[in-house]
Amino acid sequence: MSATTGDAVLPVTSTPSIAALDAAGGKLKKRLTSPWASLAAVLLAFLWTAPTFGLLVTSFRPKAAIDDSGWWNFVAHPSFTLDNYRQALSSNGGGLGTFFVNSAVITIPAVLIPIALASLAAYAFAWIEFKGRNLLFVCVFALQIVPIQVTLIPLLSLYVKAGLAGTFWTIWLSHAMFGLPLAIFLLHNFMKEIPRELVEAARMDGAGHVQIFFKVLMPLLTPALAAFGIFQFLWVWNDLLVALTFAGGTPDVAPLTVALANLSGTQGTAWQLLSAGAFISMVIPVLVFLSLQRFFVRGLLAGGLKG
Amino acid sequence: MTSRIHRRGLTGLAGLAVLALAVSACGGSSGGSTKGAAGGTSASPQAGCEDYAVYGNLKGKTVTVYTGIVTPEDQLLKDTWAPFEKCTGVTIKGEFDKSFEAQILVRAKAGNLPDIGIIPQPGLLKTLVATGKAVPADAATSTEVDANFAPSWKDLGSADGKFYAPPQNASMKSLVWYSPKEFAAKGYKVPTTLDELKTLSDTIAATGKKPWCAGIGSGEATGWPVTDWMEDWMLRLWGPDEYDKWVNHSIAFNSSEPTAALDAVGQYLKNSKYVNGGLGDVKSIASTTFQDGGLPILKGNCSFHRQASFYAANWPKGTTVSPTGDIFAFYLPGKLATDKPVLGGGEFMLGFRDAPEVHAFQQFVASATWANLAEQGGGGRCVTPNKNADPAKAANCSDIDKLAISVLQDPKAVFRFDGSDAMPAAVGSNSFWKQATNWITGQSTKDTVNKIEASWPK
Numbered sequence: 145m146s147a148t149t150g151d152a153v154l155p156v157t158s159t160p161s162i163a164a165l166d167a168a169g170g171k172l173k174k175r176l177t178s179p180w181a182s183l184a185a186v187l188l189a190f191l192w193t194a195p196t197f198g199l200l201v202t203s204f205r206p207k208a209a210i211d212d213s214g215w216w217n218f219v220a221h222p223s224f225t226l227d228n229y230r231q232a233l234s235s236n237g238g239g240l241g242t243f244f245v246n247s248a249v250i251t252i253p254a255v256l257i258p259i260a261l262a263s264l265a266a267y268a269f270a271w272i273e274f275k276g277r278n279l280l281f282v283c284v285f286a287l288q289i290v291p292i293q294v295t296l297i298p299l300l301s302l303y304v305k306a307g308l309a310g311t312f313w314t315i316w317l318s319h320a321m322f323g324l325p326l327a328i329f330l331l332h333n334f335m336k337e338i339p340r341e342l343v344e345a346a347r348m349d350g351a352g353h354v355q356i357f358f359k360v361l362m363p364l365l366t367p368a369l370a371a372f373g374i375f376q377f378l379w380v381w382n383d384l385l386v387a388l389t390f391a392g393g394t395p396d397v398a399p400l401t402v403a404l405a406n407l408s409g410t411q412g413t414a415w416q417l418l419s420a421g422a423f424i425s426m427v428i429p430v431l432v433f434l435s436l437q438r439f440f441v442r443g444l445l446a447g448g449l450k451g
Numbered sequence: 452m453t454s455r456i457h458r459r460g461l462t463g464l465a466g467l468a469v470l471a472l473a474v475s476a477c478g479g480s481s482g483g484s485t486k487g488a489a490g491g492t493s494a495s496p497q498a499g500c501e502d503y504a505v506y507g508n509l510k511g512k513t514v515t516v517y518t519g520i521v522t523p524e525d526q527l528l529k530d531t532w533a534p535f536e537k538c539t540g541v542t543i544k545g546e547f548d549k550s551f552e553a554q555i556l557v558r559a560k561a562g563n564l565p566d567i568g569i570i571p572q573p574g575l576l577k578t579l580v581a582t583g584k585a586v587p588a589d590a591a592t593s594t595e596v597d598a599n600f601a602p603s604w605k606d607l608g609s610a611d612g613k614f615y616a617p618p619q620n621a622s623m624k625s626l627v628w629y630s631p632k633e634f635a636a637k638g639y640k641v642p643t644t645l646d647e648l649k650t651l652s653d654t655i656a657a658t659g660k661k662p663w664c665a666g667i668g669s670g671e672a673t674g675w676p677v678t679d680w681m682e683d684w685m686l687r688l689w690g691p692d693e694y695d696k697w698v699n700h701s702i703a704f705n706s707s708e709p710t711a712a713l714d715a716v717g718q719y720l721k722n723s724k725y726v727n728g729g730l731g732d733v734k735s736i737a738s739t740t741f742q743d744g745g746l747p748i749l750k751g752n753c754s755f756h757r758q759a760s761f762y763a764a765n766w767p768k769g770t771t772v773s774p775t776g777d778i779f780a781f782y783l784p785g786k787l788a789t790d791k792p793v794l795g796g797g798e799f800m801l802g803f804r805d806a807p808e809v810h811a812f813q814q815f816v817a818s819a820t821w822a823n824l825a826e827q828g829g830g831g832r833c834v835t836p837n838k839n840a841d842p843a844k845a846a847n848c849s850d851i852d853k854l855a856i857s858v859l860q861d862p863k864a865v866f867r868f869d870g871s872d873a874m875p876a877a878v879g880s881n882s883f884w885k886q887a888t889n890w891i892t893g894q895s896t897k898d899t900v901n902k903i904e905a906s907w908p909k
Binding site for chain 1: 548
């Protein structure tokens with residue numbers, strides 16, 4: 145795959161000159177500052193945020209008010225309570241607090257394992273010549289098409305045979321497996337974009353594969369790793385199906401999503417807790433996103449070449 | 452520069468928040484686990500354990516239980532297990548998960564089964580037994596069930612001629628909600644036969660008030676309350692044996708008995724003198740949600756609403772649900788005052804591992820000791836069909852639960868499971884609902900039963 149096709153797939157990492165970028169930006173700015181475009185953008189932003197805002201308002205309303213009227217009535221009849229949050233977190237209500245640890249224990253390895261494996265594999269696919277490389281790469285890419293649901297029962301019976309069922313291992317391994325094809329594809333494209341001269345120069349200076357990987361490529365890959373890391377983090381953190389099927393719902397291993405699904409009670413009578421529960425489980429992903437998003441924006445690759 | 456510092460600050464703050472959350476959550480979970488461990492190890496013979504001697508010493512053993520019962524009822528359930536754990540030394544590990552009914556089948560296929568599953572419907576029980584992974588109950592459990600439950604309960608926990616699963620809790624559907632205050636003011640008496648119910652309805656209708664109100668709207672499941680009506684009348688008019696034949700399709704859906712049962716329901720639900728109090732005409736039944744169907748009773752616009760015990764949760768805050776309050780329910784009577792047919796639901800303890808501790812736990816749940824513990828706990832685990840349970844222990848239960856207990860534990864009670872749940876999905880959760888809705892909006896009884904019969908999978 146050449147650098148140009150890479151450009152087409154992932155334009156974020158292209159390296160146009162700053163001047164060209166400015167010119168394009170100016171043109172874009174002029175086009176977007178048309179009042180109609182601004183209006184459309186504001187409208188879209190409003191439509192996009194309104195349901196979340198409604199959920200936030202609902203989570204602070206008392207049960208009777210939620211039952212009686214829609215969240216927009218809070219303007220006319222303001223009522224505020226923390227009861228929903230208190231009950232969702234308390235041990236005889238939802239007990240969500242205790243499930244944070246499980247979710248963290250599940251999510252961190254399930255993000256690190258595929259990143260570690262995929263960056264090594266992507267390096268091999270991008271910079272090591274070996275026979276059948278392209279065919280193998282196509283095979284890995286094609287694995288993305290396999291739907292998770294198809295694999296559930298066969299994979300679970302393998303875990304049962306290996307004696308792993310009901311442990312964190314099943315979730316880590318499953319998420320790593322499901323995440324790897326996309327991760328390899330994504331990181332491969334990033335690596336392919338790095339100019340050949342850079343890698344060859346390092347080789348001339350006597351660097352081996354290990355040194356090239358860690359000293360030359362890794363610093364340049366940070367935005368790609370962060371991007372995939374965020375995706376994988378959000379996916380694993382929000383996952384219910386994989387965790388429930390492979391590890392089950394016992395309090396030792398169940399993540400936050402399982403607790404959230406059970407929050408409304410056997411007969412679904414405590415559904416006012418769901419809005420509060422949703423915001424509690426949202427805290428960590430939002431924090432992770434906010435603290436990693438600068439990697440999306442920063443042009444590390446350009447800096448790496450010039451500096 | 453300022454913006455950069457600002458951003459650093461934010462990230463730091465975020466990090467701190469994560470740390471704080473992790474630490475607090477950590478404290479919570481470790482506290483919980485040590486408590487559990489202490490409970491498991493301190494298994495020395497103690498006072499109050501006389502009833503548990505029969506189960507022997509099970510120290511160091513573990514039984515895993517998987518169920519769809521979740522918060523806050525999971526705690527009630529764990530509380531009923533605690534004395535058994537304390538006295539026998541066994542550890543009961545509960546897994547409470549709302550998606551139980553789907554997950555248990557996946558696990559059965561993959562071989563990842565719990566020791567005991569709490570199965571909420573007989574159809575699922577039969578499916579699981581058919582996988583060959585279920586273990587029949589032992590002789591001691593079987594004897595315990597014979598001693599404590601009506602024979603219909605043992606049949607429900609059996610499959611292929613073998614007894615598998617003792618019952619745990621039950622729920623009751625044969626209830627009619629009414630206003631005790633209205634009854635007291637007008638001098639009405641709670642009817643004890645179907646004819647009396649009819650006469651009372653006529654009396655109220657003669658005063659110009661429409662006595663019945665109903666709603667069958669429930670999204671995709673619109674129509675299901677009519678299936679409960681028909682099951683109740685099928686059971687009352689033709690008895691449990693014909694009812695079973697109807698559910699198993701040994702008699703056709705459009706044969707004379709079911710047709711007559713639906714017609715009998717039509718004398719209430721399609722009678723423009725009877726319905727739809729406070730809500731509109733007959734057709735308004737289809738457009739009213741089942742949650743709103745009974746509320747006109749509170750406003751005095753209607754007198755009767757037939758719905759299961761769970762409807763208690765639908766009354767607005769501040770409504771007193773008691774035999775002398777704003778709202779209560781009476782048992783939907785049988786054809787004769789001596790008949791006690793009951794329509795309802797129940798849960799069964801199906802074992803998947805052949806081990807003494809698993810059998811002992813099944814036997815314990817089938818015992819009167821367990822039923823008393825469940826009643827003592829109050830809340831959503833009150834109602835058990837165990838006829839040897841002590842009614843005096845039910846003091847913490849709601850009045851509706853007490854009524855359900857007294858009906859279910861009546862030695863004359865003949866219990867039948869909700870039939871539409873046991874019918875094939877193409878009928879029980881599809882054509883039965885849809886045709887019942889068409890029936891309300893004007894389709895004839897004959898067309899209705901014919902169309903349902905035509906949809907029965909061959």
